[in-house]
Amino acid sequence: MLDPQFVRNQLDDVAKKLATRGLTLDTASLTDLENQRKLCQVKTQELQSERNRLSKEIGQLKAKGLDTAPTMAQVANLGEQLQASEAQLEQIQTQLNHILLTLPNLPHDSVPVGRSEEDNLEIRRWGEPKVLDFTVKDHVDLGAQLQMLDFEVAAKITGARFAVMRGGLARLHRALIQFMLDLHSQEHGYTEVYVPYMVNADSLQGTGQLPKFAADLFHIPEQNFYLIPTAEVPVTNLARDEILEQLPVKYVCHTPCFRSEAGAYGKDTRGMIRQHQFEKVELVQFVKPQDSYAALEELTGHAEKVLQYLELPYRVVALCTGDIGFSSAKTYDLEVWLPGQQKYREISSCSNFEAFQARRMKARWRNPETKKPELLHTLNGSGLAVGRTLVAIMENYQQDSGKIAIPSVLQKYMNGMSMIG
RNA sequence: GGAGAGGUGUCCGAGUGGUUUAAGGAGCACGCCUGGAAAGUGUGUGUACGCCAAAAACGUACCGAGGGUUCGAAUCCCUCUCUCUCCGCCA
Structure with missing residues (x-):
């Protein structure tokens, strides 16, 4: 597998090198997918962070014997959003991963360029x-x-x-x-x-x-x-x-x-x-x-x-x-x-x-x-x-x-x- | 194939739903102490990913794997897998 970060940051170079192997990389759709991934991952992680914070709060309230109902209601709202966001992220990552797993290695500079x-x-x-x-x-x-x-x-x-x-x-x-x-x-x-x-x-x-x-x-x-x-x-x-x-x-x-x-x-x-x-x-x-x-x-x-x-x-x-x-x-x-x-x-x-x-x-x-x-x-x-x-x-x-x-x-x-x- | 016990960090090992932010120990690294070392003592000590030009900081995930229950799972449930013990079979 190629380094995902390298593919992301040097996409044109990667495409150029893969072309010498006779492979056309669809850089536009890859970029698009990568942008979606970034948005979705950031959002998912923010929601997770919020859920973790509130859940911890519930624990602390319970320990003090206080009412947890308002916090529980707050976190319940998060639940659905989080679930949807996680599912979407997983779906995007599966797609990205599949692309990465099917990309061949980049030829070394000393490899003669040729078709067959x-x-x-x-x-x-x-x-x-x-x-x-x-x-x-x-x-x-x-x-x-x-x-x-x-x-x-x-x-x-x-x-x-x-x-x-x-x-x-x-x-x-x-x-x-x-x-x-x-x-x-x-x-x-x-x-x-x-x-x-x-x-x-x-x-x-x-x-x-x-x-x-x-x-x-x-x-x-x-x-x-x-x-x-x-x-x-x-x-x-x-x-x-x-x-x-x-x-x-x-x-x-x-x-x-x-x-x-x-x-x-x-x-x-x-x-x-x-x-x-x-x-x-x-x-x-x-x-x-x-x-x-x-x-x-x-x-x-x-x-x-x-x-x-x-x-x-x-x-x-x-x-x-x-x-x-x-x-x-x-x-x-x-x-x-x-x-x-x-x-x-x-x-x-x-x-x-x-x-x-x-x-x-x-x-x-x-x-x-x-x-x-x-x-x-x-x-x-x-x-x-x-x-x-x-x-x-x-x-x-x-x-x-x-x-x-x-x-x-x-x-x-x-x-x-x-x-x- | 049947019955049972297990899998927690580099290693050992505690942990049966909420300050666990994975206790404690060993190892390792760096200090202190020492003429030098050992002992003692203090501090630190994983991986992956994200954010960022990059780093730091921060966030997320990771306790064999995958699902589920729950506001919250190392902990409860299900499936799978590997290791060990006993029985059966077997080159």
């Missing part, structure tokens, strides 16, 4: 796509040939956009999770956490998925729980309604992720790129506001390190104003080279949310200089999306025979095996 992913800015590349001297297969054909990756049986058990893995491939998938968790916790200073895979609506509002993006989530109505679309939700909400004394705090967490992919019909229907259920290792940081942009570079580097150890070619892209996510002020995507598609595809997204999520969550830290609780900054990034990493390994490490070589850093997690198939 076409305008994203490539920052750097690492590694060279390998030239293979045989006909390259994609992961679907490779998996089918190995009899280790099966979409048909998953469709039977559940439906479209699910996968079943067997044998060496299932194990490689698990090895990737182990490797990533070990790397980030042992070399990058993250604390490993285990969290619930179902969350309540407050948590989703805290990180920004609700109220606007309910359609993207799997919902369990009986308990009003939601399956998490990313570990970002439970892990970031660890700081909700808390005052942290020590910053930074860095967490790494492996979870499955569940996404309805509403609106993605017909997109990436082949293979494991876009599934309803996938595994991800997520990095989350809580930092002091002044440190958050340095932390974004650092966190992105941590995610890159995974690809470097796995020797997978990739590039880093700065998302433009039109392509960054709702809650983000700045995002870098890591895109890995997929020989089967002859394309770089997103495998990680690293974002600085500044105080946007913290304000929604009331996540604060105690600033030793002011000794006051202040909003902290939150960041997260995939480190990495496990399913897509598996796809990248299959396609980049494939042999002419259809077997898959195992990257050397993963072999110790695979009982020393060097090849699948």
